[in-house]
Amino acid sequence: MDAHAHASVGHAELEIPYNVHPRPDTGLYNGKLGVWLFLASEVMLFGALFSSLILLRTGAESWPRGYEFLNVKLATFNTFILILSSVTVVMAWSHLRLGNLKKGRVYISATVLCALIFLTAKGFEYSHEFQEGRFPKTNNFLAIYFTMTGLHGLHILGGVIVFLYFLGPGAKMWAKEPERYTNRIEIVGLYWHFVDLVWIFLFPILYLM
Amino acid sequence: MALRRQIRVGSQWMYADEAHKALREALRVMEDEKLADAHGGHHLPWIRRYVFSTDHKWIGIQYGVTALVFLLLGFCLMILMRLQLGWPGQAFSIMKVLGESRAPGGVLLPEAYNQLGAMHGTIMIFLGIVPLAVGAFGNYLVPLQIGAPDMAFPKLNMASYWCYFPGGLLMLASFLAPGGTAQSGWTSYPPLSVIASQGQTWWLVGMVFLITSSLLGSVNFIVTIIQLRAKGLSYMRFPFFVHAQFVTSFLLLLAFPPLEAAAVLQLMDRVAGTSFFLPSGLVVSGQALANAGGGNPLLWQHLFWFLAHPEVYVLILPAMGIVAEIIANNTRKPLWGYKSMVFATVFLGFMSFVVWAHHMFLTGMGTTISAFFQTTTMIISIPSVIILSSLFISLWGGAIRFNTPMMFALAFLPMFGIGGLTGLPLGLAATDIHLHDTYYVIGHFHYVVAPGTIFAMFAGIYYWFPKATGRKLNEFWGKVHFWISFVCINGIFFPMFAQGLAGVSRRLYDGGMQYAHAKQIASQTNPFMSICAIGLLAAQVPFIFNFFYNAIAAAAGRRDEGLGSNPWHATTLEWAATTSPPLAHGNFEVLPVVYRGPYEYSVPGETAEFIPQHTPATEPAPRGGALLPATAVAMREN
Amino acid sequence: MTDPAAAVEPGVDIHEHAGIGDPNAHHHSPEQIRREMKVYLAVFAGLAVLTALTVGACYGLNLPVHQAIIVALIIASVKGFLVAGFFMHLLSEKKVIYGILILTVIFFIFLMTLPISHHANPFGS
Numbered sequence: 001m002d003a004h005a006h007a008s009v010g011h012a013e014l015e016i017p018y019n020v021h022p023r024p025d026t027g028l029y030n031g032k033l034g035v036w037l038f039l040a041s042e043v044m045l046f047g048a049l050f051s052s053l054i055l056l057r058t059g060a061e062s063w064p065r066g067y068e069f070l071n072v073k074l075a076t077f078n079t080f081i082l083i084l085s086s087v088t089v090v091m092a093w094s095h096l097r098l099g100n101l102k103k104g105r106v107y108i109s110a111t112v113l114c115a116l117i118f119l120t121a122k123g124f125e126y127s128h129e130f131q132e133g134r135f136p137k138t139n140n141f142l143a144i145y146f147t148m149t150g151l152h153g154l155h156i157l158g159g160v161i162v163f164l165y166f167l168g169p170g171a172k173m174w175a176k177e178p179e180r181y182t183n184r185i186e187i188v189g190l191y192w193h194f195v196d197l198v199w200i201f202l203f204p205i206l207y208l209m
Numbered sequence: 210m211a212l213r214r215q216i217r218v219g220s221q222w223m224y225a226d227e228a229h230k231a232l233r234e235a236l237r238v239m240e241d242e243k244l245a246d247a248h249g250g251h252h253l254p255w256i257r258r259y260v261f262s263t264d265h266k267w268i269g270i271q272y273g274v275t276a277l278v279f280l281l282l283g284f285c286l287m288i289l290m291r292l293q294l295g296w297p298g299q300a301f302s303i304m305k306v307l308g309e310s311r312a313p314g315g316v317l318l319p320e321a322y323n324q325l326g327a328m329h330g331t332i333m334i335f336l337g338i339v340p341l342a343v344g345a346f347g348n349y350l351v352p353l354q355i356g357a358p359d360m361a362f363p364k365l366n367m368a369s370y371w372c373y374f375p376g377g378l379l380m381l382a383s384f385l386a387p388g389g390t391a392q393s394g395w396t397s398y399p400p401l402s403v404i405a406s407q408g409q410t411w412w413l414v415g416m417v418f419l420i421t422s423s424l425l426g427s428v429n430f431i432v433t434i435i436q437l438r439a440k441g442l443s444y445m446r447f448p449f450f451v452h453a454q455f456v457t458s459f460l461l462l463l464a465f466p467p468l469e470a471a472a473v474l475q476l477m478d479r480v481a482g483t484s485f486f487l488p489s490g491l492v493v494s495g496q497a498l499a500n501a502g503g504g505n506p507l508l509w510q511h512l513f514w515f516l517a518h519p520e521v522y523v524l525i526l527p528a529m530g531i532v533a534e535i536i537a538n539n540t541r542k543p544l545w546g547y548k549s550m551v552f553a554t555v556f557l558g559f560m561s562f563v564v565w566a567h568h569m570f571l572t573g574m575g576t577t578i579s580a581f582f583q584t585t586t587m588i589i590s591i592p593s594v595i596i597l598s599s600l601f602i603s604l605w606g607g608a609i610r611f612n613t614p615m616m617f618a619l620a621f622l623p624m625f626g627i628g629g630l631t632g633l634p635l636g637l638a639a640t641d642i643h644l645h646d647t648y649y650v651i652g653h654f655h656y657v658v659a660p661g662t663i664f665a666m667f668a669g670i671y672y673w674f675p676k677a678t679g680r681k682l683n684e685f686w687g688k689v690h691f692w693i694s695f696v697c698i699n700g701i702f703f704p705m706f707a708q709g710l711a712g713v714s715r716r717l718y719d720g721g722m723q724y725a726h727a728k729q730i731a732s733q734t735n736p737f738m739s740i741c742a743i744g745l746l747a748a749q750v751p752f753i754f755n756f757f758y759n760a761i762a763a764a765a766g767r768r769d770e771g772l773g774s775n776p777w778h779a780t781t782l783e784w785a786a787t788t789s790p791p792l793a794h795g796n797f798e799v800l801p802v803v804y805r806g807p808y809e810y811s812v813p814g815e816t817a818e819f820i821p822q823h824t825p826a827t828e829p830a831p832r833g834g835a836l837l838p839a840t841a842v843a844m845r846e847n
Numbered sequence: 848m849t850d851p852a853a854a855v856e857p858g859v860d861i862h863e864h865a866g867i868g869d870p871n872a873h874h875h876s877p878e879q880i881r882r883e884m885k886v887y888l889a890v891f892a893g894l895a896v897l898t899a900l901t902v903g904a905c906y907g908l909n910l911p912v913h914q915a916i917i918v919a920l921i922i923a924s925v926k927g928f929l930v931a932g933f934f935m936h937l938l939s940e941k942k943v944i945y946g947i948l949i950l951t952v953i954f955f956i957f958l959m960t961l962p963i964s965h966h967a968n969p970f971g972s
Contacts, residue, residue, distance in 0.1 A: 014263075014358055014359050014363065014793060014794070015358070016358065016359060016361060016362075016363070016437070017357075017436075017437060018361075018436050018437070026436065026941060026943050027941040027943075028436070028941055028943060028944070030362070030432050030436050030437075032944075033431075033432045033435060033436060033943065033944070034361065034362060034428050034429075034432045036944050036947060037427075037428045037431055037432065037462060037947060038424075038428055040462060040463060040947055040948065040950075041424055041427075041428075041462050041463060041465070041466050042466070043951050043952075044463050044464075044465075044466035044951065044955065044958065045467070045470055046470075047467070047955045047958050047959065048466060048467035048469075048471065048515070048958060049474075050959065051467075051511075051512075051958050051959050051962055051963075052470070052474065052508055054962075054963055055505060055511075055962055055963055055966065056485070056503070056504065056505065056508065058963060058966065059503075059966060060503055061503070067906055076898065079898050080895060080898060083891065083894045083895065083898070083930075086930060086934050087887055087890075087891045090934050091884060094880050094884050094887075097875070097880055098877055098880055098881075135481075136477060136481045136482070136483045137481060137482030137483050137484070137500065137501060138501060139503065140483070140484060140485065140501065140503045140504060143481075143483035143484065143485060143501075144485075147474065147477055151473065189934075190935055193930055193931070193934045193935045194935075196930055196934075197930050197931065200923050200926045200930065201920075201923050201927065203901075204905060204919035204920075204922070204923055205916075205919065205923075207906075208902065208905035208915060208919055209912055209916055209919065435943065459950070463954050464954075467958060507966075508962070511961075511962040511965070515958060559950075562954050562957055563957055563961070566961065569965070572965075573970040574965055574968070574970060575968030575969050575970055575971070577968045578961075578964055578965050578968045581964075
């Protein structure tokens with residue numbers, strides 16, 4: 001990169017091409033391709049757990065139906081909340097594309113709020129199970145239930161942390177490079193939709209069968 | 210005879226020509242610093258420059274040195290094992306480093322042997338070869354070979370290294386756990402691994418770190434290769450090394466997560482008391498296990514081998530890439546069958562995901578599913594043969610230069626051939642019944658990885674050392690390193706095939722002496738193999754000296770001035786950058802534009818003996834067979 | 848080939864390219880973006896209905912397990928398609944992304960089917 005490019009931006013960092021503007025022949029900017037690749041690996045991660053569930057269930061002498069002791073109403077509520085959070089994040093991104101940081105921040109905050117409600121409800125669910133004496137080690141259904149929802153919950157927590165970063169210290173990026181900021185929200189949004197997608201499959205498989 | 214002119218510089222009389230040379234050098238250094246300042250590169254503090262660097266070249270070197278140290282450590286563990294195997298039950302004072310609990314009086318205990326075995330495999334594969342092949346060579350070379358200023362995500366690159374290094378340290382720390390480290394094989398099969406002592410938990414956590422490091426790295430490689438390749442660098446103009454790294458990254462990306470999931474499940478079994486892998490009714494040491502049961506040990510095997518089979522292609526593909534580069538360069542002709550090699554590599558990567566259960570032929574498989582996996586396994590041998598044959602045929606008619614990198618690269622070919630061919634009876638269930646879990650398997654995979662991949666790694670180090678440092682490694686000691694290693698390594702692993710065929714099982718702490726059918730062959734071969742192992746260790750000494758002597762000399766600024774930035778007269782883009790390109794300033798003054806394929810050596814009709822990739826097609830080739838043609842694009846030579 | 852790393856000035860940018868941060872290389876106008884937002888709300892309604900349907904069918908109607916699995920997976924797939932297609936913009940994504948995802952789906956299918964097939968075909972069967 002020539003010295004002029006550096007001088008105008010004033011970064012100490014190296015300029016990487018196609019960080020913000022897409023590369024013409026692929027039509028993608030780097031972060032977009034990166035996050036889709038990461039999501040592909042996450043498909044394999046949760047896929048392995050689904051495969052484990054299938055193997056354990058078909059090999060089991062008996063396997064309870066989820067609603068025998070799990071709280072379907074609370075989980076249904078959680079499903080709506082998570083879908084709602086997917087809508088809020090895509091709204092946030094749309095408003096940022098329209099140049100409206102304020103509305104963007106409102107919708108990102110709404111997403112975080114939904115996520116925290118989800119985690120709180122999950123917390124109630126878990127503690128209820130523990131109180132009833134149902135732990136991961138009790139049987140394999142509960143083991144896979146706690147493991148899969150627990151890992152999913154950790155993914156939600158990770159997303160919350162990243163969103164909070166972009167509401168807080170990360171928001172400085174908007175002033176200098178709004179397009180880059182919008183792209184970052186799009187990327188986190190894609191991750192967030194994926195987390196929602198996993199729940200869309202987890203919920204019926206664990207709770208309704 | 211003309212007198213040499215003398216001029217006065219300050220208070221000093223100097224010969225004019227020497228003074229001019231000094232002045233040019235001084236101006237060059239000043240230019241360097243001016244450019245450094247113009248790039249806004251206020252000199253980074255030491256910790257940002259050398260510890261938490263985001264420059265792919267320095268990260269590559271970090272990976273390289275760390276991995277080489279781990280490789281040596283893993284090798285030393287094996288030396289201790291081979292002492293036991295060669296002379297079972299004998300006391301060795303060196304064993305005492307393992308402590309009294311593992312080697313009382315210098316005699317290795319069977320449990321300790323198992324610890325060494327499990328950790329040797331783990332360290333060599335996950336802490337040694339993958340970081341060296343992908344983290345070191347991949348990181349250093351891929352951005353340079355595609356004409357990019359760095360990787361797509363430099364900070365993520367730094368995070369990858371700093372996930373790997375603590376993970377590695379945690380693995381080593383597990384030796385200190387009560388009850389010792391992991392001792393259920395690198396494969397960690399349950400139920401044994403679930404009931405094993407605490408060290409296994411540390412191993413599992415360490416694996417999570419290492420897997421995360423690889424995942425982050427693979428995302429970086431794929432995005433870099435797709436998005437940051439130079440203008441004119443179409444996919445079929447990539448050096449073969451880049452194709453190899455590209456496919457390797459996809460293998461890491463998509464095959465590692467199931468092992469991460471499995472590690473989580475095994476951690477749950479060990480720490481939370483679940484029974485994912487524990488069947489009902491387990492009795493350990495006379496006591497029934499108080500777990501819920503209902504689990505399946507085979508679940509672990511499926512998830513483990515789903516990764517571990519693609520993993521072996523992760524171990525071999527970068528090595529093939531390195532060998533291909535060195536062969537093309539040292540035969541002074543293009544690779545034969547480049548296109549077939551590329552398609553074979555992609556096909557190999559794809560097939561590697563459907564062969565894994567050939568590691569599980571003896572787990573009670575029915576004939577239908579066994580036939581399926583045997584078929585896919587036979588099919589996957591085809592692309593390997595295509596690649597190896599292409600490399601062999603590439604030698605035909607070449608003007609071969611037998612320098613040290615080429616010696617290692619040439620040796621790779623028959624060694625990988627032996628490794629590959631010995632895999633065939635393992636991939637067919639009927640013969641695998643006889644050979645599974647014997648020394649035949651150990652011989653097979655070591656041939657592919659040890660005189661295979663590791664020789665390719667050495668070749669790469671000798672070849673690219675001048676790029677990174679400006680000095681060549683000493684040729685004489687390189688050849689000593691090569692010949693002694695080559696002889697000893699065959700001495701260690703070839704007898705293993707005989708042992709396996711005779712029925713000597715693997716993972717026996719006494720090498721088979723306890724079994725009547727194995728005793729004779731074990732006693733005849735094991736001591737010889739152990740002596741060869743010690744010889745192999747000794748052969749690394751000249752290499753270690755060679756490497757560090759020259760690395761330190763280079764760091765102290767003592768470069769080999771006559772070398773130039775392209776000492777091997779190569780065509781690929783990394784040789785178009787200056788020697789040891791500066792850190793954090795991008796790799797090229799002006800990003801190169803590519804006009805040609807990667808191996809334009811001895812092109813018919815051209816006067817130049819080789820034409821670098823970034824030489825425009827329209828420019829007339831330099832006359833007189835000049836070895837370093839000028840280029841239209843401004844490249845800063847050293 | 849490489850973009851000038853000029854800083855984007857917010858005010859100027861809105862006038863020059865209507866709509867900031869469009870990664871799909873054709874700039875959307877504000878009207879297009881607002882239309883997209885309406886689509887998102889419609890998708891949300893659809894997802895809510897499908898969720899209620901899943902719970903009603905499998906839990907409310909208390910279908911037997913095998914039927915419940917099929918119904919639930921079909922409905923979940925439709926919901927997944929909506930989330931991926933509209934919220935994640937997969938319906939208008941680039942070929943590179945499609946390629947990566949198709950590859951992933953193939954390997955995902957291997958992972959789902961091959962271990963269980965081992966157990967469906969044990970030794971001696």
